[in-house]
Amino acid sequence: MDDRKNAIEVEDVHLSYQCLQAFPLRKSIFSLKKSKVEKYEALRGISFGVKKGEIVGVIGRNGSGKSTLLKAIAGIFAPDQGTITLATPSVSLLSIGVGFQRKLTGRENVMLSGMLLGFSEQQILEKMDEIIEFAEIGSFIDRPVKTYSSGMFSKLAFSITAVLETDIMLIDEILSVGDTKFKKKSYEKMKELIFDKNRTVMIVSHNPDTVRQLCTSVLWIHEGKVRMQGDVETVLEAYEGEA
Numbered sequence: 451m452d453d454r455k456n457a458i459e460v461e462d463v464h465l466s467y468q469c470l471q472a473f474p475l476r477k478s479i480f481s482l483k484k485s486k487v488e489k490y491e492a493l494r495g496i497s498f499g500v501k502k503g504e505i506v507g508v509i510g511r512n513g514s515g516k517s518t519l520l521k522a523i524a525g526i527f528a529p530d531q532g533t534i535t536l537a538t539p540s541v542s543l544l545s546i547g548v549g550f551q552r553k554l555t556g557r558e559n560v561m562l563s564g565m566l567l568g569f570s571e572q573q574i575l576e577k578m579d580e581i582i583e584f585a586e587i588g589s590f591i592d593r594p595v596k597t598y599s600s601g602m603f604s605k606l607a608f609s610i611t612a613v614l615e616t617d618i619m620l621i622d623e624i625l626s627v628g629d630t631k632f633k634k635k636s637y638e639k640m641k642e643l644i645f646d647k648n649r650t651v652m653i654v655s656h657n658p659d660t661v662r663q664l665c666t667s668v669l670w671i672h673e674g675k676v677r678m679q680g681d682v683e684t685v686l687e688a689y690e691g692e693a
């Protein structure tokens with residue numbers, strides 16, 4: 451990664467979801483018209499930069515656009531307008547429910563997720579045992595993930611991201627997953643990954659204590675726009691003052 455450039459550069463990003471308009475059932479049955487599609491603009495012109503090595507806390511009310519922003523940076527959603535430039539293609543998003551194929555086994559999903567993160571088959575195979583061991587899901591690794599409990603699901607998702615380390619990590623609110631023992635282990639591993647100076651991190655969190663403990667700066671998203679970006683205390687105080 452080039453140290454002079456921002457690791458993440460977001461410029462005037464707009465992103466809309468297509469939603470089916472609510473239509474009364476009786477009208478839908480008798481109307482020959484197709485359901486109307488409405489657009490909802492979740493990101494409304496977002497611009498900011500993140501330096502390499504920064505740990506940015508992303509805060510904002512429910513529905514303000516935080517998860518959508520992380521998905522756009524991870525390349526899961528393409529912006530309708532604007533640009534997102536990353537200094538490295540090595541980026542991962544840690545978020546519940548993203549990326550698993552329910553019919554495939556845990557092992558197959560590790561391979562698939564690893565490839566989507568840009569790793570080669572060989573690199574993933576080398577790390578496979580470590581991922582399985584960290585996930586603590588035993589023989590379930592060779593069963594379809596649709597048979598997993600939600601705890602097992604998130605333990606495997608966490609382990610893939612934790613073991614296959616990327617230069618940019620985007621974390622959507624899950625700093626600790628699974629049972630108490632795994633929570634502790636995953637939180638420690640997460641801290642180790644986050645505090646690596648060569649890694650750039652964005653963490654969505656509703657917990658001000660988490661933001662204070664882990665982050666070097668804060669980005670406040672409000673109604674799909676940047677409301678404020680700056681040092682942790684200044685932005686948190688302004689945000690808490692408005693709540």
Ligand SMILES: Nc1ncnc2c1ncn2[C@@H]1O[C@H](COP(=O)(O)OP(=O)(O)OP(=O)(O)O)[C@@H](O)[C@H]1O
Nearest residue numbers: 467468469490492511512513514515516517518519
């Ligand atoms: N798949 C979708 N289809 C339609 N609208 C969506 C979809 N996902 C999110 N939205 C809408 O986009 C807006 C932003 O959602 P997003 O999940 O990014 O917010 P958030 O800040 O992460 O919220 P929270 O803090 O509750 O997780 C919300 O109004 C939400 O209803």
